Amino acid sequence: MVGVTDHIEQPRPAVGPLRIGPFVVDPPVVLAPMAGVTNLAFRQLCRRFGDGLFVSEMVNARGLMEDGEKTWQLASFGPEEPRRSLQLYGTDPVVMGAAVRRLVERDHVDHIDLNFGCPAPKVTRHGGGAAVPARPALFGAVVTAAVDNAGAVPVTVKMRIGLDEDRVTFLEAGRRAADAGAAAVALHARTARQRYSGRARWSAIAELVEALPGTPVLGNGDIWTASDALAMIERTGCAGVVVGRACLGRPWFFGQLADLFAGRPIRPEPPLGEMAVIATEHARLLTEAIGERRGMQMMRKHMGWYLTGYPVGSTVRRSVTALSTLADLEALFAPLDPELRIDPAAAAAPRGTQAGPHEVVVPDGWLDADAIEPPDARADALVSGG
Template sequence: MSSSDSRPWPPPPLRIGDLVVDPPILQAPMAGFTNAAFRQVVRDYGGAGLLATEMVNARGFVWLDENTAEHPDRLWGVAEEARPLAVQIWDNDPDTMAKVGLRLAEEYQVSVVDINFGCPVRQVTQKAHSGSYLLREPERMFKIISQLVKACAPTPVTAKIRLGCTRDNVNCNEVARVVEEAGAAALTVHGRTAQDMFTGNADWDRISEIKSHLRNIPLIGNGDLDSAEKVVAAFKNYNVDGVMIARACLGRPWLFAQAAAALRGDPIPPDPTMQQQRECMLNHYRLVVDRFGEEKGTVLMRKYACCYAQGKRGARHFRSHVAKVTTRDDFYRVVDEHFPINAQVD
């Protein structure tokens, strides 16, 4: 744990290349969740300095492009929505990544192109030899980053990693140096190994140690930030320039605003009332259905609805019902009849 005695407070804005991220609180890219509807809900509450898309399969993007198919749903809203906005991409081929990065920078004019070197999911690692699999190949990481940096300039390129592939092979310090030498503008570190998946606790001491291995680029810490108080503690106790909030925000998109207030030294806003949370979820549902239609949108919304209920009394009962909805009428009926009416945990 590092001393905060000499660190400025509140934390200054985060600089990623020429982009100023203020407050220095980022919304994590999360596959299957951080689509345009979710980003809009987060944006309405405020507090997130930089939002991000779901991770986009670069090879799949190229195939769709070459076959004149519609661009991936994971790029829904990107062209039109407010900035700043990061798009995260993944693959293991430098040329493919550079090709997609160029399109994102020039055609979509995104604020940041982020590279996923942290995903631990088997389909990405073992089957595609991408994501956190590449932590064992720093030389390939260097090629991917350096080619992407050249293709995207002046749009900044960033990288997100884990501590290593396994607990016996924690190589984040070496990887951090490679990321910076390749020209990346910032590094985000999730404080677990790929082997850990999402179990156990994030190791913020390990994250903090990485800072001494970076010369100029900012370090962003990620893992287990599920309250405004923990965000404040991350800045005060660890040597990071920014933080990234992930799973905790899925059912609590107001968490960013609470964290931003805490960093300013303002009173932390209370959670919305249960009625307000219910209205937030219904607004989210409307955004999803507007894009995907009633059938697909209703099915897609099931997982979000479960997140909104998580940790509340009656959540399990609500989940058992909402997991079966297929129509708008079904969804509204289940919400009316079963959505938790108070936030007290069972």
């Protein structure tokens, strides 16, 4: 779809294959689970540019067990998805184990990722999200319950450095995850306090790699360009990279990553005309999946990202808030110059939320006792976030 004519020559990097249980993920690239973003339409679109592992939006384990219609819709895959990769959120080993069992018994998934990185106060306050790894026994029990019920389906874990710089959890949690049989551990190298602000501390990824010699470690945080991915692997020794915000409005980033790992010249950012074709296809896929009204509502935020860095002016940018139909989208692009190029600095610049820092509150005494008892159900009340 995107013209491959660039000129940034790269030697083929000496990067080994990423193995996650029975899978070889080549190139060693994972689409980060992003609630409200990495739905079927977006995964389908990203995959067209380059291979990798494309993880679903976060799905609530309790919601699955309660047979919530919305929850199961979030958990849906397309027939052409070669590896159905689902991210689960839960804090109770019993609920998590049951949800994993149900997914596996229904042959619904090929890979399960467990989310332990959510910094949202509404769950950490009750012991959920990023607060779970702060209780290693509970954390280990949740991972064990998932692995024990997953059969041959590999289970991976995604977490942060800790609650904040004084309450670091990743090394202990990483060891517990590996002991429980996790097939890989991904580290978003920020604390929950940082949320999405500041810089990811890649040195923590290197520490985790060293601490888990038998388990693939995936590095995550602040990969904005293909060369950032290589730099992370070289600096940390991680087995693969997880990319999130860099592909917001840039699904072709997976093509650039594929080029990099294949040693090909990295394809350039597309001119506006090509971007318009891709964004329109995104809107079409969303419409197919969830209907035109909801699809186009969702497309408004994506269009903000697609237009980032293209010199289209503020009137066009503002007009995305009024998008209601596919025809509106076509009308938005029609008068624009298809040859317009994105400012390269803007393409490589951080995009998406940079929110934070924010104080992290956990229940009283949460850090004093390493209890295995799950927190109360309010800790499970998460339908989005990470």
